[in-house]
Amino acid sequence: MLNYGQFCTVARGAEVFGERWTPLVVRELLCGSTRFNDIRRGVPRMSATLLAQRLRKLEQIGVVKRVAGASANEYRLTAAGEELRPIVMALGHWGARWIGSRLQPGQLDAGFLMWDVRRFVQLSEFPRGRRIVIQFSFSDARPRERMWWLVVEDGSADLCRDDPGHEVTLIVESSVLALTDVWTGERDRLDKEIVRLENEIRKAEGKLGNAGFVERAPPAVVAQEQERLTGFGATLQKIREQRKRLPAA
Numbered sequence: 001m002l003n004y005g006q007f008c009t010v011a012r013g014a015e016v017f018g019e020r021w022t023p024l025v026v027r028e029l030l031c032g033s034t035r036f037n038d039i040r041r042g043v044p045r046m047s048a049t050l051l052a053q054r055l056r057k058l059e060q061i062g063v064v065k066r067v068a069g070a071s072a073n074e075y076r077l078t079a080a081g082e083e084l085r086p087i088v089m090a091l092g093h094w095g096a097r098w099i100g101s102r103l104q105p106g107q108l109d110a111g112f113l114m115w116d117v118r119r120f121v122q123l124s125e126f127p128r129g130r131r132i133v134i135q136f137s138f139s140d141a142r143p144r145e146r147m148w149w150l151v152v153e154d155g156s157a158d159l160c161r162d163d164p165g166h167e168v169t170l171i172v173e174s175s176v177l178a179l180t181d182v183w184t185g186e187r188d189r190l191d192k193e194i195v196r197l198e199n200e201i202r203k204a205e206g207k208l209g210n211a212g213f214v215e216r217a218p219p220a221v222v223a224q225e226q227e228r229l230t231g232f233g234a235t236l237q238k239i240r241e242q243r244k245r246l247p248a249a
Contacts, residue, residue: 064077
């Protein structure tokens with residue numbers, strides 16, 4: 001436990017919030033994760049033992065309360081915990097403004113990226129009454145993290161590491177770095193990567209011209225068709241719009 005040995009409230013607040021992993025645990029709670037396993041999916045490199053310790057400490061000081069859920073205990077932020085929201089947001093904005101995407105290989109994590117995509121995807125932008133399946137293929141991820149499937153149906157999203165067996169609507173082939181840059185707004189599109197539409201091919205052929213679906217179609221056309229068939233393009237656009245509202249450096 002941190003102990004700066006000062007009565008200053010900045011020091012005392014940092015003793016709680018400044019411990020390793022604690023800001024990220026609070027971030028997960030602020031993003032809506034309430035179950036232990038869901039919180040851990042947002043901090044995959046944190047051990048279960050340490051996560052339990054951090055949650056217990058946050059509960060002891062009144063930032064988190066534990067409540068009985070339908071199948072397991074859930075962790076909810078108290079009023080004190082909610083007051084950390086502008087602090088976490090300000091820290092994220094500062095990082096986006098002054099640090100950007102200068103990522104090292106050890107900071108890239110396909111699992112966390114996909115979990116972030118799953119929880120922030122704009123469900124309202126997806127067509128109703130049909131199942132949308134987006135397959136992600138990463139060329140540089142760890143063996144068990146190279147393939148992912150995002151399934152959106154009936155207003156909810158599910159992330160699968162194993163093929164769910166449904167017909168695929170969209171395939172995104174990329175490096176982890178490239179998609180991370182797109183997701184965080186550091187680049188506008190996957191310039192060198194491939195986005196392929198697997199279904200409704202005949203219906204879309206006229207719009208995509210002769211480029212086909214294995215060769216990369218013109219990015220603007222792909223983006224339009226991608227957004228029409230799924231809400232993934234709309235999700236990326238909303239993230240980019242949020243980034244543009246940050247103060248200029």
